[in-house]
Amino acid sequence: MKRIFFLLFVILLSSWVSAQNGTIKGRVFEAGNNEPVPFANVLLQNTSLGGTTDIDGNFEINGLEPELYNIEVSFVGYKSKVIYEVQVTNNKPVELDIALEANTTELKAVTVKASPFSKTQESPVSLRNIGVSEIERNPGGNRDISRVIQSLPGVATTVSFRNDIIIRGGAPNENRFYLDGVEVPNINHFATQGASGGPVGMINVNFIREVDFYSGAFPSNRGNALSSVFEFKQKDPRTDRIGGNITIGATDFGLTIEGPITEKNTFMFSARRSYLQFLFKALELPFLPIYNDFQLKNKIEFDDKNQLTIIGLAAIDDFELNLDANETEEQRYILNTLPENTQWNYTIGANYTHFRKVGYSNVVVSRNHLNNRAFKYLGNDYSSEANKILDYRSQEIENKLRIEDNIRSNGWRINYGVNYEFATYLNSTFNVITLPTGENFSIDSDSELDFNKYGAFAQVSRGFFSNLLSLSFGFRVDGMDYNSVTSNPIDQFSPRFSASYMISERFSINANIGRYYQAPAYTVLGYRDNTGRLVNRDNKVSYITSDHAVAGLEYNSGSNAKISIEGFYKIYDNYPFLTTDSISLANLGGDFGVIGNEPAVSTSEGRTYGAEFLAQQKLFKGFYGIVAYTLVRSEFKDKNGEYVPSAWDNQHIVSLTGGKKFKKNWELGVKWRFSAGTPYTPIDIALSSRREVWDLNGFGLLDYNRLNSQRLPAVHQLDMRIDKKYFFKKWSLNLYFDIQNAYGFMAQLPKNLDVVRDSNGMPVEDPNDPTSYQTRLIDNTSGTVIPSLGVIVDW
Secondary structure, eight states: OHHHHHHHHHHHHHHHOOOSOEEEEEEEEETTTOOBOTTOEEEETTSSOEEEOOTTSEEEEEEEOSEEEEEEEEOTTBBOEEEEEEEEOSSSOEEEEEEEOBOOTTTTTOOBOOOSSOOOSSOSSSEEEEEHHHHHHOTTTTTOHHHHGGGSTTEEOOSSSOOOOEETTOOGGGEEEEETTEEESOOEETOOBTSOOOSEEOSOGGGEEEEEEESSOOOTTSOSOSSEEEEEEEOOOOSSSOEEEEEEOSSEEEEEEEEEEETTEEEEEEEEEEOHHHHHHHTTOSEEEEEEEEEEEEEEEEETTEEEEEEEEEEEEEEEEOTTOOSSHHHHHHHHHOOEEEEEEEEEEEEEEEEETTEEEEEEEEEEEEEEEEEEEGGGOTTOGGGEEEEEEEEEEEEEEEEEEEEEETTEEEEEEEEEEEEEEEEEEEEEEEOTTSOEEEEEEEEEEEEEEEEEEEEEEEEETTTTEEEEEEEEEEEETTSTTTSOGGGGEEEEEEEEEESSSSEEEEEEEEEEEEOOOHHHHTOBOTTOOBHHHHTTOOOEEEEEEEEEEEEEOSSSEEEEEEEEEEEEEEEEEETTTTEEGGGOOSSSSBOOOSOEEEEEEEEEEEEEEEEEEEEETTEEEEEEEEEEEEEEEOTTSOEEEOTTOOEEEEEEEEEEEEGGGEEEEEEEEEEOOOEEOOBOHHHHHBHHHHHHHOSOOBOGGGTTOEEOOOEEEEEEEEEEEEEOSSOEEEEEEEEESTTOOOEEEEEEEEEOBOTTSOBOEETTEEEEEOEEEEEEEEOOOEEEEEEEEEO
């Protein structure tokens, strides 16, 4: 009987589906001044459908079947543009703002065919554009951009279930994120303070129009980055009526609402809460992660020349221990080592844009605040403060202002501006640690630090010889009144130069060279010892420096595909070297907790180098795919001044991603990844087995005298995803089934150290050394098959 009802439901579902009621409408305008482009051609690729813009640059195409479309826009005197994979539904019109770049050569007579892939004069290499459809359907991606970019060359990740972004052998703390031009310090829940990673992304894909991902050749108006810059461009809220979206995934539930407030004022708001903690408790896992996030966009168009965008992003995270899950050896080990953590953060900002005849100006103001607390008691016994071994409380607060101006005139592209930031760092730390000498040492300190950051930037770009050759030169200067080494911006002069030459209509050679600076994490800058001394200020900690050189070849086919090869070389200098453990900070950041909260000196040096291959097919006749290979070496000097592999020395990375769209709105996607084993530092068994050391820590301490001297086996994983979409007159439904690690590969992680215990669960003394316990190494693996079902409802 149940099967009969289910069959009837499917039949009714199919009969309710409405066809050919979709609409695409929007406005075509000149990128430099927001002036409308009348009579431009707007065509849907591989169809006979399309239209032209009216005198105000507006267009509307009706009667469309719900489907993904590539939209090509062209007009004489402008570079044509393709917007890929625009999802049309019956329940709401697609609204697009399409900016065309003027072509200054033979302006009156030529329509210029632009590359189907993002490439700017400022960043002709190391720039990838990711559309929202690519994010949503990525197998194993869970609609999370930090996982989606793992399909691209140069991108590695840790074996654990975290979203650490590792670009071209750089550490996870070297990335910067912008949301509609507003800097967002972190995009992950349960973030590692001093880095950028975490297990779950915060950004709601329903807000995203596209993402520009720079793995090098950073524009001069984007500072404080060494490995990557992410530009999240949000779509505008709908203008016709109030609508929304409900998403039910494997780990969380989300609601998005959008629509008009007035004729020129629109909004979009979302909230999401996890139920992962219930699943973990049912599975008797020893930890319970709980996360919530909120996102806001408000756009106000005062007139054709003035507009204001307000954005907000916030998260509340709790990481609790499940003390009832203590039956197995592995459960007890995790309970004894993991601290409990509470964290919240927010960013709120406004971006005001004023257009004029030959350009536009932006004024961006924002504030972000991170609050982080972690604590741990010996044996998880909260009955006495004497059992406390960790109580960490920290806040990072930034208030930012950036003013920039853009000029487009006679083929010249000029960008210049200034930025200012007032930063506050608060910290209260009580932590009992074991020094490399074996001595247990208590840290008990409070820190409060206020300082100013300031900078200026400029970039000039132009095409020559009918745009066969494009050149761009830019620079920025940055400073902060932290100490005498960092205060003079000229000492952080950061030049960059890009060049691109079109050998033929489809073949180009591209290059960039530049120097980039990044301030150390607040945990480093604000560290104080037990006397209250600001240790790293006295140690003359300075900006980290990285020199980049990138060159490559690119071939664009006539069917939305490209092949590219790039080589890169990066040299690091002045990286913080942590003196307690004698290790570069560049090796840390791939685990939970806090990094950098200890004495440091700016003496660490490193280098990364390699090559990348990319073959990408954008959606064409129902197919899409990416083949990516990266050869990378990442090395930093140890305490003896010798280059050794860093923790991010993956060597070989392969990613194969592809999919096919079938009739009746079915879609299948697969992704396979391979990575050679990463280095790791072995445990100092002798030190860790000492009774007073084990009683305090309960886990193995690393032997940094053998820094990254061992390497894990290679890892690989297959992810798959099936989507089925239904389109109704006033709403749409997307059902998906996703499976991560489909064939159940078990990745080997560094082994854990545990003590041998007697029948009462007490540590057993080493018969050969009464000052130590008997210990043994325990296998540590990761590789669960993770199937998940999801439901997305739009109305």
